Every structure is written in C-alpha cells, then in structure tokens.
Amino acid sequence: MRTCTLPLLDRTIDVLLWPALLCGCAFVTAIGIAHGERAGGFLLAYALLAVALWRLERVRPHEPAWLRDDGQMWPDLLHTAASKALVFALVVVGGSQGWFDLLRPRHALWPLHWPMALQVALALVIAEFGFYWAHRVSHEWSVMWPWHAIHHSVRRLWFFNTGRFHMVDTLRSLLFSLPLLLAAGVPQAVLDWVSALTAFVGLLTHCNVRMRTGLLDHVFTTPHMHRWHHAPNADEGNTNYGENLLLWDRLFGTWYRPANRPPPRVIGIADHVPDDYPGQVLAPFRWRTLQAAQHPRDRC
Numbered sequence: 520m521r522t523c524t525l526p527l528l529d530r531t532i533d534v535l536l537w538p539a540l541l542c543g544c545a546f547v548t549a550i551g552i553a554h555g556e557r558a559g560g561f562l563l564a565y566a567l568l569a570v571a572l573w574r575l576e577r578v579r580p581h582e583p584a585w586l587r588d589d590g591q592m593w594p595d596l597l598h599t600a601a602s603k604a605l606v607f608a609l610v611v612v613g614g615s616q617g618w619f620d621l622l623r624p625r626h627a628l629w630p631l632h633w634p635m636a637l638q639v640a641l642a643l644v645i646a647e648f649g650f651y652w653a654h655r656v657s658h659e660w661s662v663m664w665p666w667h668a669i670h671h672s673v674r675r676l677w678f679f680n681t682g683r684f685h686m687v688d689t690l691r692s693l694l695f696s697l698p699l700l701l702a703a704g705v706p707q708a709v710l711d712w713v714s715a716l717t718a719f720v721g722l723l724t725h726c727n728v729r730m731r732t733g734l735l736d737h738v739f740t741t742p743h744m745h746r747w748h749h750a751p752n753a754d755e756g757n758t759n760y761g762e763n764l765l766l767w768d769r770l771f772g773t774w775y776r777p778a779n780r781p782p783p784r785v786i787g788i789a790d791h792v793p794d795d796y797p798g799q800v801l802a803p804f805r806w807r808t809l810q811a812a813q814h815p816r817d818r819c
C-alpha cells in the first residue's frame with residue numbers, strides 16, 4: 520500500500536508545485552497591498568519563494584548534477600544586484616522627472632472598470648510582446664548576442680542565477696516592454712502586479728526543482744520550457760523566448776517542446792565568457808577579441 524501511495528503523492532506534488540508556489544506568492548503580495556504595504560508584501564513573497572526554492576532544490580532536484588558549485592555565485596549575485604539597482608534607479612528617476620507621463624496617452628484607453636485580475640492579465644500580454652522581441656532580437660541579431668550571452672553562459676540552472684543579466688541586457692528588456700505599458704495607459708497598481716509576477720515567474724523559471732507542468736507549458740514560461748531555451752545548440756536554444764507567457768512564441772512559431780525526450784542536462788554556450796564578474800561586464804565590449812582567442816563556433 521505504502522509503495523503505491525508515495526509515488527501518487529509525489530506525482531501530485533510535482534503537478535501542484537508550480538501553480539501553488541506562484542499563487543502563494545500572489546496571495547502574500549495581495550495581503551501586503553490590502554494592508555497598504557505594497558513593497559513589503561512583494562519583498563516578503565519574493566524572499567519566501569527564494570527560501571522555498573533553495574530548500575526544494577535540495578530535496579526534489581530536477582537535475583542533481585546542477586547542485587554542484589559552479590564557482591559563479593559571486594558573479595551571479597553581482598549581476599543580479601547591478602541589474603536590480605539599474606531598474607530601480609530608472610523607475611525612480613523616470614517617475615520623479617515625469618518621463619513616464621510623456622508616454623502615457625492623453626485620453627483614457629485602459630479599461631479601468633475591468634476587475635484587477637483581468638487588467639493584470641491584459642498588461643502581462645502587452646508586456647510580453649516587448650519581452651518576447653527584446654529576447655528574440657538578443658538571440659537572432661548577432662550584434663545583441665554578446666550582452667545576453669552572459670545569462671546563457673551558465674552551466675546549470677538554479678534559482679540563484681535567475682538575475683544573472685548584463686546591465687545592458689536588462690536595460691534592453693525594460694526599454695522594449697515598459698514604454699508599451701505606459702503607452703497603453705496601464706495604471707501604477709497594475710504595473711506593480713506585472714513587476715511582481717515577472718519576478719516570481721523568473722525565479723520559478725530558473726529553479727532546479729522537479730515539477731510537472733504539462734498543460735501549463737502551452738501558456739506559461741515554466742522551468743521545463745526554459746530549460747529548452749538554455750540548450751547548447753542554437754536550433755533548440757533559439758526558442759521559448761517568453762518571459763512569463765508563451766503566447767507570442769505560439770504566434771510567431773518559436774514555441775518548442777519535443778514530446779519524446781526531456782530537456783538537455785548539459786546546458787551553456789560554446790562562446791567564451793570569462794569566469795570573473797569584471798571580465799563578464801567588459802566581455803561584450805571586447806567580444807570578437809575574446810572569441811578569436813578561443814576556438815569560435817557559430818551562434819546566431
């Protein structure tokens with residue numbers, strides 16, 4: 520009896536983990552908002568999710584080999600801190616200087632009368648259009664690739680390297696998505712929800728936790744779908760560009776989920792990226808020199 524019950528329980532946990540963790544984060548954030556603690560609720564949910572994923576990666580790893588130290592914790596942490604600081608500074612400065620108001624429409628376009636959940640869903644779809652093209656351009660336009668290559672140079676996926684983006688790469692993503700939301704007249708409360716959900720989905724997307732996302736893979740950027748995006752060959756890696764949703768991947772033909780095999784265990788890129796943080800920050804500026812010093816392979 521016990522041998523039958525445990526696998527069933529295990530499979531149930533596999534299926535429920537992704538939606539349960541995301542809904543839990545949304546619930547904590549909503550409680551914070553209801554009590555006038557917008558930032559507090561989000562930060563608490565984000566911290567709880569990070570701790571939960573850290574623990575789950577150890578008790579239910581998707582790929583045990585990815586638990587081994589890759590020597591990249593400091594670069595991961597510094598990229599994350601620098602990118603978050605850049606976004607925070609831009610949002611604060613842009614808001615205080617009235618830059619954002621220049622992009623907002625003069626007439627009310629946004630359906631303020633809709634329930635908040637529907638407004639957030641619509642804003643996520645609009646933001647995703649920007650995220651999608653920013654990401655796709657980074658992969659398929661060789662001029663942009665070196666900035667994004669820092670993120671793809673990891674040899675393992677886990678929650679801690681979610682924010683490993685070159686600052687220029689972070690700026691690119693923000694510039695493709697935020698103006699769209701502002702031009703659509705999205706109110707601040709909805710923008711806050713889009714930011715929060717993007718942060719939660721990002722951590723979940725990169726985590727090394729065993730989950731079954733099944734039908735969710737058709738709609739959301741799940742860990743399973745994002746592991747294909749980190750495949751070492753460009754044919755498979757230049758897919759699943761969505762940040763939160765895979766709607767635009769569906770529409771533009773880049774949704775990719777082979778049914779007959781799991782995502783690759785060996786991830787990374789053939790391009791040479793230095794191991795140290797200063798070297799990684801400077802790498803895009805001296806990309807050709809760096810690659811010429813190694814044995815370059817084509818990647819578009």
Ligand SMILES: [Zn+2]
Nearest residue numbers: 654658667748
């Ligand atoms: Zn990418």
